[in-house]
Amino acid sequence: MKKTKVLLPFILFLLVLVATRAQEQTPIPEVEELLGKMTLQEKIGQLNLVTPGGGIATGAVVSENVEAKIKAGQVGALFGIAGPEKIKKAQEYAVNETRLGIPLFFGSDIIHGYRTTFPIPLGLSSSWDMDLIGEVARISASEATADGINWNFSPMVDIARDPRWGRVAEGAGEDPYLGSAIAQAMVKGYQGADLTAANTMIACVKHFALYGAPEAGRDYNSVDMGRLKMYNQYLPPYKAAIDAGVASVMTSFNDVDGIPATGNKWLLTELLRNEWGFNGFVVSDYTSVGEMIEHGMGDMQQVSALALKAGLDMDMVSEGLLNTLEKSVDQDIVSEEEITNACRRILEAKYKLGLFEDPYRYINPKRAKKEILTQENRKTAREFAARSFVLLKNHNEILPLKKEAKIALVGPLADSRSNMLGTWSPTGKHELAVTIIEGFRNVAPKAKINYAKGSNIVDDKDYAKRINVFGQRIDIDKRSPEIMLREAIEAAEASDVVVTVVGEATEMSGESSSRTDISIPEEQKKLIRAMVATGKPVVLVLMSGRPLTIPEEFELPVSILQVWHPGIEAGNAIADVVFGDYNPSGKLTSTWPRNIGQIPIYHSMKRTGRPSSTPDAYEKFKSNYLDVSNAPLIPFGFGLSYTKFAYSDLKVSKNEIGFGEDLDVSVTVKNTGDMDGEEVVQLYLRDVVRSVTPPGKQLKGFKKIFLKKGETKRVTLTLRPDDLKFYNSSLEFVAEPGDFEVFVGTNSEKTLKTGFTLKK
Structure with a gap:
């Protein structure tokens, strides 16, 4: 027994060491060799992202003297310009007129198409079609790279449950399961299988994190949220993008646990890198480094040091890192090693894009003429x-x-x-x-x-x-x-x-x-x-x-x-x-409220200890309103067709399953109308009893099917072991034994119901 007690800390140490090393990326020799040649000032220059203006800005600030800064080695990336001629000229400044010739990469906000503009992301999400969404991302990448862009500030995967917030338009709505599937489809569509290919680009998942939950629905406002809600409801789409291999992450404007996201070490290092194993680079949102001054976090030198030490690698437009980090090194506020680590991640991204091999890989006037807006x-x-x-x-x-x-x-x-x-x-x-x-x-x-x-x-x-x-x-x-x-x-x-x-x-x-x-x-x-x-x-x-x-x-x-x-x-x-x-x-993909007084309203809301017996009934001392029903005007997952679909015979493949087992859920769907049509079959799950109060129901599967008029199909959806898991009060991702209710139907409110038991 004593030997076990002695060995246990050592075993835990080894497990932590193995996990840490698993997150570490194998050094890239070319990058390490270049880092060895770079001065401190040149490393800091790589952390600077600027825009010369002329496009649509997301703030009042536009970078000055951009050409001179590129030639001085003070710019790592550029955004706000497009076209082979302009980008070639900027790249020539970096490659031919700086000491080490480190190429730039070029970013843009390609949210729902480059020149060929598709529906806004909230609209695309309403298709519930991952192949379609992936194809939108692929076409966007193909067109953008034909015009010289190789870094996209997309996808935005913020969960949004307050439609007063205008940026709900840019995301996939209210649900973390659907949002995660869309995040992965978009990352894979932008980045493809080979980032060195001339028609793929670096994706940037944003806004990390919780940006879609601002108080009062007012943009850039504070966010106040406990860890359980973060992990179970708001963080999954970001994690899905990381798991899909997204190469960059953008911070959000809001604070998290009282610290602005751009300077939040728990968020950018402990969660993103240490827990999730992210190996790419982190960029601020537009001037969000400098905006930490208004948050009350200090002057420009203080907030720039805070951001770097938190895990930020690149500063968008504020130029706080560029103008203060050398002084902070002299004062032992930050170390050159911290700057080197940030620079390394930027250079690794450029290496993965193939820019060291060919800085002009994405500059091809013939492609621009042939491949854009075809x-x-x-x-x-x-x-x-x-x-x-x-x-x-x-x-x-x-x-x-x-x-x-x-x-x-x-x-x-x-x-x-x-x-x-x-x-x-x-x-x-x-x-x-x-x-x-x-x-x-x-x-x-x-x-x-x-x-x-x-x-x-x-x-x-x-x-x-x-x-x-x-x-x-x-x-x-x-x-x-x-x-x-x-x-x-x-x-x-x-x-x-x-x-x-x-x-x-x-x-x-x-x-x-x-x-x-x-x-x-x-x-x-x-x-x-x-x-x-x-x-x-x-x-x-x-x-x-x-x-x-x-x-x-x-x-x-x-x-x-x-x-x-x-x-x-x-x-x-x-x-x-x-x-x-x-x-x-x-x-x-978002619930439509009856009035703004119902906000926030979403399909996976928790039950209370005093639930109303029906959404439309008023009962004293129950959780309801005096003046309006609890039910939304239009529920999540709702959408009609010119034909009609009937659901019947809902079954599970087993009444009891063990930990780690899949479960098939099947239902019969018939097109009972007079037209051919498509239907999104939706599966929702409720954990009846668990250690953390469960939502009333959660989306855990969907399938889009096509049925000719009069046609009947047996549709099977599979619940995987992770679909039964949640983050408990210790932030452990677990499933707990007990009964589960399964709902399948045409929207979140109109469903058939069955159930199963997860055995101990």
Whole structure:
């Protein structure tokens, strides 16, 4: 017994040593040789990321004297420029005019396509199609690298459960399981199997961490969250990206446990590197090093040292590392070894890209002319956009419309080219987007289209000015609202059916675009009411970058097609669905609240000790509201089709399983309608009793299937051992024996139910 007690600490030491060494990367001889030649100043220069401006910035600061800094060896990477000529010139400065000729790499925000713009990420996630999402990333990488870009600030994998936060548009919604699958698909799509290939690029997962949970839904705001919630609900998509081999990580603007993420050693070193084994490099977000001063963490020298010692490798635009680290070394605040380690990770990334072998690998004017915005890519963008749309309601089965109908096409977004691409499309060209009226004419040339704008997106000029910061997204018409509304009524009265295109302008969601009122603007509500009052069948085509509160519209006798911001082929894709050339198959990846008072609301909320007996019932001394139901307006996973699907005969392969065993869950799905269609079969799990209070249900599997009309399929989803695990109060990833409930169905609320037991 005594011998065992003596050996135990030694065994633990060996296990820790083995784990630590497993995380260490084999040194790259070429990198180590280069490090041996570098001065301290040259190492610090590699940690500096700058932008000369000219593109869409994410802050008020633009780097100065960029050319001179490159030639002085004070720049490691550049972003905000594109095109073979410009990038070649900058690369020549680095290679030919610095002492060691270390090449730059070139970054960009390619969030949902480079020149070929796809739907916003929230829209893409609604496809629930990992092959599609991976292909979007692959095409994005192919086009971007053809224009000289080799580092992408994407994917954004922040879990977002507060739709007031504008950047919900950039992510995959509220669920960590789905978000993890999408993170992996995007990383693999960007990076491919070989980073030295000229059509692949470094991905950068962001924003590490918890950025999607700001207090009050206000961008850049503080985040306050316990470790259990972090590990079980918010961290999984970042971890999935790390496991997929993502080469870089970007820090977030918010604090974590009271320390800004950019200077948080627990986050960047203990969790990211030591626990998860990440071997790539970490870059700050735009000026987030310098912004730690406003957080109250010290002056520029102090926050720069804090960031480096925490595990940051590259400083985006603040230039705090560039201008203070040498002084901090002299004062023994940081060591040259810490700077060398950061520099090593930057150089290793350049080596993996093949830049030391050929600094001009990504500079090929022939590729730029041949591979960007091809007709094939535009065709793919059209197909993928259609697959992202979610049919929220089909009143009296108005949809799909006949191609010979008389159609009143009204609304401020029906002929708005500048609002099709969506937020965070700095490399797209709005002028090349297909408007909705153009799409209708392309797809249904025999239809009689009576167009009227009907209303402005908003009438408030000051509000419009804030939204138009990157160009005109809201055009306030010179005609009065009354005249525009009368024109829309006249168009409706002369038509068989009304298609009303309403929602958000592009920059009403996205970065620095938080809203406290996420309903459709009142100007557009008046238009919708007027169209319904005509007595004609009404279809709402709803465009937004976030879930909206639409209880009034949902109760009206209208059909509603949610199209997000669909990208460059927006009009054609919308017409394809409206006229039935494609049967919609999208499903929501964020819960839609009844009003902002329900926020946060999401499908995996925990039960309380005083749950309501039904979501719609009010009971005193139960967890509910006086004025509204607990239930969302539209649940997670919801989406209709032009056909119908029936679920039956839910079974598990075993009633009892042991630890480490898989479990098959099967269900019969039948297309009972009159059209071929696709359905997303969703599996949810509930751990009935466990040591940490469980969510009511959690998504743990899904499969997208195609069924011809009348066809029946037996669909099998497999639960893996890790699907039963969670982080307990000791932050151990464990499964506990006991009963589990299994739910399978068409959305998170409409499911069949069975169960099984995990044996001790």
